[in-house]
Amino acid sequence: MKIITNLTFLLLLIVSCSQAKSEDQETEITLSFPERSKDMVIYEVNVRQYTPEGTFKAFAEHLPRLDELGVDILWIMPVQPIGEKNRKGGLGSYYSIKDYTAINPEFGNMTDFKNLVEEAHKRDMLVILDWVANHTAWDHSWMEIDGYHTKDSLGKVISPVPDWSDVADLNYDNMDMQNDMIEALRFWVSEADIDGYRCDVAGFVPMEFWSRAKDSLDVDKDLFMLAEWDEPKMHEDAFHMSYGWGLHHYMNGVAKGEKNADSLVSFINKDLERYPSDAIRMNFTTNHDENSWNGTVFERFGEGHKAFAVFAFTVQGMPLIYSGQEAGLDERLAFFEKDTIKWDTVKYQDFYASLVDLKKDNPALFNGEYGGQPEFVDVGNPMVIAYSRVKDGNQVDVIINLSEENQSVSIPESWNFADVFSGGQISNSISELQPYQYFVGSKTVSNE
Numbered sequence: 102m103k104i105i106t107n108l109t110f111l112l113l114l115i116v117s118c119s120q121a122k123s124e125d126q127e128t129e130i131t132l133s134f135p136e137r138s139k140d141m142v143i144y145e146v147n148v149r150q151y152t153p154e155g156t157f158k159a160f161a162e163h164l165p166r167l168d169e170l171g172v173d174i175l176w177i178m179p180v181q182p183i184g185e186k187n188r189k190g191g192l193g194s195y196y197s198i199k200d201y202t203a204i205n206p207e208f209g210n211m212t213d214f215k216n217l218v219e220e221a222h223k224r225d226m227l228v229i230l231d232w233v234a235n236h237t238a239w240d241h242s243w244m245e246i247d248g249y250h251t252k253d254s255l256g257k258v259i260s261p262v263p264d265w266s267d268v269a270d271l272n273y274d275n276m277d278m279q280n281d282m283i284e285a286l287r288f289w290v291s292e293a294d295i296d297g298y299r300c301d302v303a304g305f306v307p308m309e310f311w312s313r314a315k316d317s318l319d320v321d322k323d324l325f326m327l328a329e330w331d332e333p334k335m336h337e338d339a340f341h342m343s344y345g346w347g348l349h350h351y352m353n354g355v356a357k358g359e360k361n362a363d364s365l366v367s368f369i370n371k372d373l374e375r376y377p378s379d380a381i382r383m384n385f386t387t388n389h390d391e392n393s394w395n396g397t398v399f400e401r402f403g404e405g406h407k408a409f410a411v412f413a414f415t416v417q418g419m420p421l422i423y424s425g426q427e428a429g430l431d432e433r434l435a436f437f438e439k440d441t442i443k444w445d446t447v448k449y450q451d452f453y454a455s456l457v458d459l460k461k462d463n464p465a466l467f468n469g470e471y472g473g474q475p476e477f478v479d480v481g482n483p484m485v486i487a488y489s490r491v492k493d494g495n496q497v498d499v500i501i502n503l504s505e506e507n508q509s510v511s512i513p514e515s516w517n518f519a520d521v522f523s524g525g526q527i528s529n530s531i532s533e534l535q536p537y538q539y540f541v542g543s544k545t546v547s548n549e
Contacts, residue, residue: 133323134297134323134324134325134326134341135341135342135379135381135468135469135471136471137323137325138173138174138325138341138342138381138419138468139467139468139469139471139472140173140460140461140464140466140467140468140471141173141174141227141419141468142171142172142173142174142419142420142421142422142457142460142461143172143173143174143176143327143383143419143420143421143422144167144170144172144174144175144176144421144422144423144424145176145178145388145389145421145422145423145424146160146175146176146177146178146424147178147389147423147424147425147434147442148160148177148178148180148208149178149192149195149207149208149439150424150425150434150435150439150440150441150442151163151424151425151441151442152441152442153441155207155208155439155441156207156208156209156213157180157208157209157213157214157216157217158209158213158216158217160217161216161217161220164220164221164224164226165224166447166450167226168224168226169450169454170422170427170450170453170454170457171454171457171458171461172226172422172457173225173226173227174226174227174228174229174296174297174325175221175226175227175228175229176229176231176299176327176421177228177229177230177231178195178231178389179195179196179198179205179230179231179232179233180204180205180208180214180230180231181198181199181200181201181202181203181204181205182198182199182200182203182204182205182206183195183197183198183199183205183238184197184198184199184237184238184239184240184241184267184268185199185238185240186238186239186240187238187239187266187267188267188437189266189267189437190435190436190437190438191437191438191439192207192437192438192439193267193437194267194268194436194437195231196231196233196236196268196301197237197238197267197268198233198237198238198241199237199238199240199241200241200242201282201285201288202285202288202289202292211292211293214293215292215293215294218293218294218295219294222294227296227297227325228295228296229295229296229297229298229299229324229325229327230289230295230297230298230299231298231299231301232286232298232299232300232301233301234271234282234300234301234303234306234310235261235270235271235301235302235305235306236260236261236265236268236269236270236271237250237268237269237271238267238268238269239267239268239269241269243271243278243281244258244269246277246278248272248275248277248278249271249272249275249277249278250269250270250271250272251269251270251271251272252272258270261302261305273306273307273310279310279313282310282314283313283314283317283318286298286314286317286318287317287318287321290318290321290322290324291321295324296322296324296325297324297325297326297327298324298326298327299327299329300326300327300328300329300340301329302329302330303328303329303330303335303340304328304330304332304335308334308335308337308338308339311328311335311338311339311340312338312339314339315338315339325341325342326339326340326341326342327340327341327342327343327344327383328340328342328343328344329344330343330344331343331344331345331346331347333375333376333377333380336376336377336379336380341380341381342380342381342382342383342418342419343376343380343381343382343383344382344383345372345382345383345384345385345418347368347372348365348368348369348372348382348384349384349385349386349391351364351365351368352365352386352402352409352412352413353395353401353402355503356401356402356403356405356409356503357401358504361483361484362483362484362485362486362501362503362504363483363486365412365416365486365503366477366486366488369416369417369475369477370477373417373474378469378470379469379470380469381418381419381468381469382417382418382419382469383418383419383420383421384413384414384416384417384418384419384420384421385413385420385421385423386398386401386402386406386409386410386413386426387401387423387426387430388421388423389423389424389434389436391423392423392430392433392434393433393434393435393436394433394436396433397430397431397432397433398410398426398430399431400433403505404505404536404537405503405504405505405536405537407449407452407537407539408501408502408503408537408538408539409503410452410453410456411456411499411501411539411541412486412499412501412503414456414457414459414460414466415456415459415460415466415490415497415499415541416475416488416499417472417474417475417490418468418469419468420456420460422453424442425442425443425444426449426453427447427449427450427452427453428442428443428444428445428446428447428448428449428450429446429448429449430442430443455521455522459497459521459541459543462543462545463495463496463497463543463544463545464492464493464495464545465490465491465492465495465496465497466490466497467492471492472490472492473489473490473491473492473495473496473497474490475488475489475490476488476489476490476491478500478513478516480500480510480511480512480513481509481510481511482508482509482510482511484502484503484504484506484508485500485501485502485503485504485508485510485534486499486500486501486503487499487500487501487510493546494546495544495545495546496542496543496544497541497542497543497544498516498518498527498540498541498542499539499540499541499542500512500516500527500534500539500540501537501538501539501540502534502535502536502537502538502539503537504536504537505536505537506536507533507534507535507536508533508534509532509533510531510532510533510534511529511532512527512528512529512530512531512532513529514529516528516529516542517529518540518542518543518544519542520540520541520542521541521542521543522539522540522541523540525540527540527542
């Protein structure tokens with residue numbers, strides 16, 4: 102009788118645990134964007150330059166390391182074949198698309214890409230694909246369809262801007278072209294099970310199209326949408342996250358000594374007023390454009406690259422890590438040629454992993470309206486930025502010297518916390534910060 106009772110209890114326990122796990126999984130699955138992305142971090146993948154092979158298979162070998170880093174979203178630069186007509190350089194630009202529904206053979210094949218997505222999903226990573234909706238390569242098949250591209254007064258197809266000579270501008274007055282573009286977007290969701298799109302120069306494309314596309318895509322899957330654009334209108338309907346280009350440019354200005362750190366305070370306060378509360382802003386110290394054309398983080402931020410990274414991770418929005426950033430990428434990667442990232446060391450892997458952990462562990466740092474808005478603190482020095490973020494009793498306090506010189510500070514009496522990086526104590530007994538010195542305190546409310 103006792104044995105039967107124990108077996109019955111065991112069976113009930115197993116059923117109960119199974120039901121609880123099932124309910125948790127259902128909650129996770131039914132959670133929709135943007136809430137689903139409230140504590141996520143995004144990572145940009147430059148497949149061509151990531152490994153000597155420059156293939157999906159070779160990149161996939163890095164997934165375990167990226168999982169340890171804490172990456173949630175893999176943004177993969179365009180994977181389609183690159184145009185040959187008017188090509189720039191030997192390999193051409195990722196953003197000169199010859200065929201929207203095919204794979205660049207340099208990277209592998211469709212099976213390789215599907216396997217990459219599947220392996221990422223096994224690690225609970227999302228995969229979003231870089232999408233170029235504004236223009237095509239000059240040898241794209243749509244060039245043969247009259248009315249699909251924009252023409253000048255002489256009837257000649259034009260580039261979007263003069264410098265983009267390797268691509269032809271698409272005509273969004275043509276509804277047939279719009280419909281074909283939407284079908285191409287749906288192809289990657291149904292064929293490869295991707296989780297969203299990073300939309301190149303999204304502001305060049307009419308918002309009406311993005312709304313139509315999002316409505317159509319939502320039938321297949323709840324997708325995460327990132328706009329490469331910095332305007333509030335992007336969040337009216339189609340996009341969950343937009344580029345924090347303005348803040349990034351201000352950060353570069355501070356690093357150059359052209360702006361004071363307190364200029365970041367006024368910028369962010371205005372940004373918070375301009376954008377809707379559910380908008381997620383993407384913060385970064387580098388990406389493929391910045392690295393290739395404007396310089397590495399070491400060129401632009403010097404010894405302060407870690408201080409500015411701490412700022413980008415803690416002030417608001419979702420932080421971005423670019424390919425090789427965790428390895429200390431110290432060269433401008435060629436954009437139109439093969440130029441492999443050096444992975445001799447990953448000297449900053451632990452640094453970025455600690456920032457990711459901090460973000461995930463403290464709800465005050467969550468993205469958009471799910472975290473606390475920064476409350477800035479005057480410490481009596483225009484080159485030092487200090488702020489707190491509070492959400493449901495959780496709190497993060499940050500103070501950063503964003504200059505290459507010692508700076509005097511007046512720490513609030515209420516601030517008394519241990520730095521999460523060094524363990525050192527920050528209090529009003531500190532009157533000076535060393536060049537690019539930072540302190541971060543974290544207090545969380547137990548859910549147990």
